[in-house]
Amino acid sequence: MTSPVSTPRPATMKKDSLGCPSNLLRKDLQVESGDITFYRKCMDQPELERIAMPACERGFLVGVSLNSGHRRKIFRGAQSIDRRFHDHSIYIRDFSEDYRADLYGNFDFLLVELPHTFLTRLADEHNVPAVRGLICRTEQEDAVLGHLAGALAASIEAPGSLDTLLIEQLGLAIGTHLARRYGDLRPADERIKGALSAASVTRAKDMLLDRARESLSIADVARECNLSRGYFIRAFAKATGSTPHQWLLEKRTEQARQLVETTDMTLSAIAQSCGFADQSHLSRVFLKLVGAPPGAWRRRPAG
Known part of the structure; x- marks a missing residue:
């Protein structure tokens, strides 16, 4: 096994918004969907790179590994943690804390940036208390999140224009899963609301089929039906047998x-x-x- 080596880097090396040297990446994509930002970051070489970012108020960054072989050393004060990643390994980084880590290349990640506005909006839509934070174990693996991330990565990388409805739908599923499993988002009583009237179903279908509204989002349709995004997706699926994206x-x-x-x-x-x-x-x-x-x-x- 070849050991990662550290080589001198030009002083002008370009860093991305997450502190990673972008010129070393085989894949470097960024997609915004509502409040969430998704990143595809891949590096094939076993290069040693140090990441250092000061604390900020961007919310949380969740990394989902789509392969095995990556490792990193994370520094917290005088302590360090060695972490090895496999398929479906995840990490959660709180942007409000300083971050320093040595990355030993060979990674393939889907990264999810969740700002506080997304978590606040999600709690409001579920009519539950605000999510106070996200945290997971050091060696956390999550097959559900891994499969969702893989589907979203495939959609981002598909040729042609982005399938914005699918990305929005997957993004909401990912964000809700994270808030419930790694935050303190309590499931709401879904019996209270969520049913779609026949008129609302017809209106939703007409909006989805309206080719003149290319920038239409699930949030737009849900708002017309006086429902949150999550409630609307579930209610639409119950009424039609398909999610909005699949139905379309x-x-x-x-x-x-x-x-x-x-x-x-x-x-x-x-x-x-x-x-x-x-x-x-x-x-x-x-x-x-x-x-x-x-x-x-x-x-x-x-x-």
């Missing part, structure tokens, strides 16, 4: 199948007409929901 994909695929069967439009034009990011996105979703790629579906024998 199903409807767009139905529209695309009709055009594939009844017109000579190119698959690229159909993808654009039905709201898919591109032809590749249409093909992936069509194959999953219909059982065959759109081109093969068009060429299948009639009858």
Whole structure:
């Protein structure tokens, strides 16, 4: 096993907003969704890098490891903690504390920045006391969070435009899971509210299908239904059998199948007409929901 080596770095090396040398990263992506910011950070080399950031009021940073092999030494005063990461290992960093660590490369993380505004809003939506903080064990692993993070990472890295509804939906699930498992967010009595009337279901569907509202968020639709985001997702799924994002994909695929069967439009034009990011996105979703790629579906024998 090759040991990490420390090599001299230029004084002008660029650091990202988390203190990491960005020019050493194979992946370096950032996506904002509502109050949450997501980062994809990957470094393949076993380089030794020191991270040092002063305390600030940004809230909390949660790191979810998507591979094994990374290790770091975290310094707290005169003490140090050696940490090794595996698939689904996580850490929680409180930005209100100074942070110093030696990172020994070989990492693949999805990072979630949760500001205090997100936790306050989440507590308000659940009508429960505010979340006072997030904390986990040093060697914490979380398979649920790991799978959610993997799905969100795949969405961020998918070609074409971002699927903002899916990212928002996954982000809310991640944030709620963190607040409940590692904070003190108490589950609310969901029997009190959360039902969608027939009129609200119709309104929500019309808003989701309105192609003129490309920047539409789940929060926008939930607000129209006088529900919080979390309540709306659960109530919509109860009423329709699908989450808002899945329902929208199903409807767009139905529209695309009709055009594939009844017109000579190119698959690229159909993808654009039905709201898919591109032809590749249409093909992936069509194959999953219909059982065959759109081109093969068009060429299948009639009858």
